[in-house]
Amino acid sequence: MVYKRTSGRALTEIRKMTAKVGVVPNADGSAMFAFGDTVAIAAVYGPRLLHPQHKQNPSTGILRVNYDLLSFSVYDRKKPGPSRRSQEISKVTEWALSPVLNLKEFPNTVVDVQIYIIQADAGTRTAGINAASMALAHAGIPMKNLVTSISVGKLDKDLIVDLDKSEEDFEGGEGPTDFPIAKIANTDEYTLMQLDGKIQPEVVKKVLKLADKACEEIYEVQKKALKEVVSQ
Amino acid sequence: MSAMQVSNLTIETLKKMFSEGKRFDGRGLLEHRHLDVSLDISNKAEGSARVKIGKTEVIVGVKLTLDEPYPDSPDKGNIMVSGDLLPLASPRFEMGPPDFPAIELPRLVDRAVRESGMIELEKLVVKPGEKVWTVIIDIYPINDDGNLIDAATIGAIAALKHTELPEIGKDGKIDYENSSGKKLPLAKGIAPISFSFFKLGNSIILDPTREEEEACETRITFGISDWNGQHMINSCQKNGSEIFTKAEIEHIMDILPKKFDDINEKLKKSLK
Amino acid sequence: MIMMRNKINEAHEAAEEVSDYSEDSNKKRKIVIPGEIIVKGEDYLPSEGARREGDNIVASRFGLAEEAGRVVKVISISGAFIPRRGNVVIGRVIDITFYGWLIDIDCASSGFLPVEESPRFIRKEEMSSFLAIGDVVAAKIWSVKPKGIDVILKGKGLGKLEGGFIFRVIPSRVPRVIGREGSMINLIKEKTGCNVTVGQNGWIWIKGPNTDSEIKARKAIEFIVDKVHVEGLTDKVEEWFNKN
Numbered sequence: 112m113v114y115k116r117t118s119g120r121a122l123t124e125i126r127k128m129t130a131k132v133g134v135v136p137n138a139d140g141s142a143m144f145a146f147g148d149t150v151a152i153a154a155v156y157g158p159r160l161l162h163p164q165h166k167q168n169p170s171t172g173i174l175r176v177n178y179d180l181l182s183f184s185v186y187d188r189k190k191p192g193p194s195r196r197s198q199e200i201s202k203v204t205e206w207a208l209s210p211v212l213n214l215k216e217f218p219n220t221v222v223d224v225q226i227y228i229i230q231a232d233a234g235t236r237t238a239g240i241n242a243a244s245m246a247l248a249h250a251g252i253p254m255k256n257l258v259t260s261i262s263v264g265k266l267d268k269d270l271i272v273d274l275d276k277s278e279e280d281f282e283g284g285e286g287p288t289d290f291p292i293a294k295i296a297n298t299d300e301y302t303l304m305q306l307d308g309k310i311q312p313e314v315v316k317k318v319l320k321l322a323d324k325a326c327e328e329i330y331e332v333q334k335k336a337l338k339e340v341v342s343q
Numbered sequence: 344m345s346a347m348q349v350s351n352l353t354i355e356t357l358k359k360m361f362s363e364g365k366r367f368d369g370r371g372l373l374e375h376r377h378l379d380v381s382l383d384i385s386n387k388a389e390g391s392a393r394v395k396i397g398k399t400e401v402i403v404g405v406k407l408t409l410d411e412p413y414p415d416s417p418d419k420g421n422i423m424v425s426g427d428l429l430p431l432a433s434p435r436f437e438m439g440p441p442d443f444p445a446i447e448l449p450r451l452v453d454r455a456v457r458e459s460g461m462i463e464l465e466k467l468v469v470k471p472g473e474k475v476w477t478v479i480i481d482i483y484p485i486n487d488d489g490n491l492i493d494a495a496t497i498g499a500i501a502a503l504k505h506t507e508l509p510e511i512g513k514d515g516k517i518d519y520e521n522s523s524g525k526k527l528p529l530a531k532g533i534a535p536i537s538f539s540f541f542k543l544g545n546s547i548i549l550d551p552t553r554e555e556e557e558a559c560e561t562r563i564t565f566g567i568s569d570w571n572g573q574h575m576i577n578s579c580q581k582n583g584s585e586i587f588t589k590a591e592i593e594h595i596m597d598i599l600p601k602k603f604d605d606i607n608e609k610l611k612k613s614l615k
Numbered sequence: 616m617i618m619m620r621n622k623i624n625e626a627h628e629a630a631e632e633v634s635d636y637s638e639d640s641n642k643k644r645k646i647v648i649p650g651e652i653i654v655k656g657e658d659y660l661p662s663e664g665a666r667r668e669g670d671n672i673v674a675s676r677f678g679l680a681e682e683a684g685r686v687v688k689v690i691s692i693s694g695a696f697i698p699r700r701g702n703v704v705i706g707r708v709i710d711i712t713f714y715g716w717l718i719d720i721d722c723a724s725s726g727f728l729p730v731e732e733s734p735r736f737i738r739k740e741e742m743s744s745f746l747a748i749g750d751v752v753a754a755k756i757w758s759v760k761p762k763g764i765d766v767i768l769k770g771k772g773l774g775k776l777e778g779g780f781i782f783r784v785i786p787s788r789v790p791r792v793i794g795r796e797g798s799m800i801n802l803i804k805e806k807t808g809c810n811v812t813v814g815q816n817g818w819i820w821i822k823g824p825n826t827d828s829e830i831k832a833r834k835a836i837e838f839i840v841d842k843v844h845v846e847g848l849t850d851k852v853e854e855w856f857n858k859n
């Protein structure tokens with residue numbers, strides 16, 4: 112019996128995506144990205160001076176990511192201030208984005224990426240990475256390629272793309288498996304990989320193929336948003 | 344925008360311009376930029392709004408929780424205003440413990456809302472002496488191009504006016520996924536608006552851009568609302584070490600009612 | 616033409632080395648994103664902001680890809696100012712040290728202006744009488760090193776700026792404001808009667824005979840920087856001046 116998604120989506124269908132670049136005029140680069148009800152905004156400042164001095168790297172600029180949920184982005188109000196979850200996501204996001212950046216021309220500097228979730232309905236870190244990727248490009252940072260990110264997974268035995276909150280909380284059979292990934296667009300190079308659930312190794316291979324296809328769609332959305340900023 | 348502070352020569356030029364009644368964007372000294380308000384920014388909030396004044400953007404969300412009342416007000420609900428100057432919004436905002444502007448912003452909004460009596464706290468009692476609603480207003484600037492305080496206050500009011508109480512389950516716990524259908528109890532007709540008057544030299548301006556705000560020497564913020572058909576000032580705070588003269592304050596008192604009516608109209612139009 | 620050349624501030628000549636916004640229709644241009652294929656073919660040569668991947672020339676940043684003959688590069692149209700030797704910049708004095716002044720030039724490092732750069736001999740106690748905190752200079756970047764940026768005041772149009780005001784535009788739009796051989800900036804100066812100095816770091820100084828002319832010059836510049844990918848900009852700006 113194939114799982115019927117409450118949203119009516121097909122198993123491999125991504126929620127409606129929206130993306131816009133240049134949403135924070137003060138920033139060097141900025142963007143908004145949404146998967147359905149999950150909305151993320153990202154702003155990039157830099158390369159700029161890095162305080163404190165002992166954190167500076169004389170051979171390259173560094174990337175610093177701060178990710179957090181706004182307190183009213185979730186039903187149970189999140190108290191202001193970084194949580195362990197947001198600190199972990201900040202770090203894995205940094206690792207997801209840095210492979211495409213070339214900061215060697217900017218020693219002793221920092222490129223700051225601020226990511227905030229305005230409304231959360233699962234897939235927040237993936238929406239954040241997609242927004243940050245556009246914001247970094249918009250900021251003119253030397254970049255090999257964009258990074259695209261999606262959550263794939265499994266509900267009992269059904270393979271699924273872009274889980275929403277109700278699906279993350281699914282119960283039954285083999286339970287839910289949530290598998291957020293990020294990759295360098297148009298390559299086979301993964302920069303983020305996390306997993307929670309129960310999934311067989313051969314199924315992982317299948318699910319990664321679904322992720323690849325989803326990432327191609329996401330890349331088109333990101334590309335369109337970046338090209339549109341010029342005509343604003 | 345950059346983190347560079349305003350320079351001496353720019354301050355002098357702005358002083359001269361203001362004394363001639365001129366501003367870079369062609370506005371009058373007491374004229375507001377275009378105001379745009381939208382609602383339902385987060386469907387996880389009980390109420391939320393986004394305010395844009397020119398390029399300044401602030402989002403405000405309202406969450407409701409059930410708590411014990413304060414010991415000195417057992418038959419009243421609570422208000423809490425919180426917020427953060429997100430580093431996203433400006434190269435001037437840094438991570439870390441809040442500096443004075445970050446502390447001041449929610450406090451000024453709190454004062455305007457609380458003193459106006461807009462929220463009927465006595466109607467927020469679920470079980471007298473034991474359980475009351477706390478209205479938590481969270482303010483987040485998204486882009487700082489000046490006048491955050493006034494923008495934040497408008498956002499708070501817009502969000503509060505469209506806030507609904509969530510359902511309380513049989514176990515006494517809040518069921519946030521379902522609205523009770525009841526609106527947050529608000530006193531009819533009361534909706535405070537904040538006006539921050541900034542001074543440079545002998546000129547007084549409203550709704551500065553960030554560049555203008557940084558050049559100004561001092562500021563006074565008034566919260567004003569409609570109370571039983573009268574214009575009523577509920578709150579006031581002067582900020583900065585320069586003075587305001589009596590004549591200037593009297594002049595502001597003359598301007599305020601008209602400004603309130605003007606912005607109130609614009610707010611109503613924007614929310615349609 | 617010779618007169619125009621002489622009028623052009625040294626400040627502007629540096630701009631032309633950085634990137635050329637000429638409206639030469641022999642150059643093909645389009646907006647590209649990082650990783651996007653610009654052209655295919657072994658004959659092409661990747662330059663700034665582009666790289667070769669197999670048969671393709673691919674963008675290494677977001678911007679305006681330009682093919683000039685066989686050379687393909689990507690011009691930045693957004694982002695922070697990246698300081699280079701020879702750039703003229705406008706900055707604000709943020710500190711006075713024993714050896715000179717620290718200038719905020721709106722990039723990752725502040726600029727250091729040695730006390731020897733002042734136009735006349737100054738004793739240490741007199742430093743703030745030449746440049747006080749909050750004062751503005753037009754300076755040239757002498758060196759960009761890991762330990763910091765050194766700036767100098769020697770050069771035409773450089774030095775302490777007095778009167779007028781400064782404001783910021785996106786640094787990558789500066790070449791548009793200057794125009795080919797200074798044509799755009801000269802148009803603005805002519806139409807408004809203002810003195811204008813443009814810094815590569817996006818900061819622009821305007822000083823005019825009165826407030827109205829200063830406001831107009833700024834508005835004209837903001838009109839220009841808005842238009843990223845527009846042909847015949849000089850004509851459009853003439854039109855703008857006729858209307859305003």
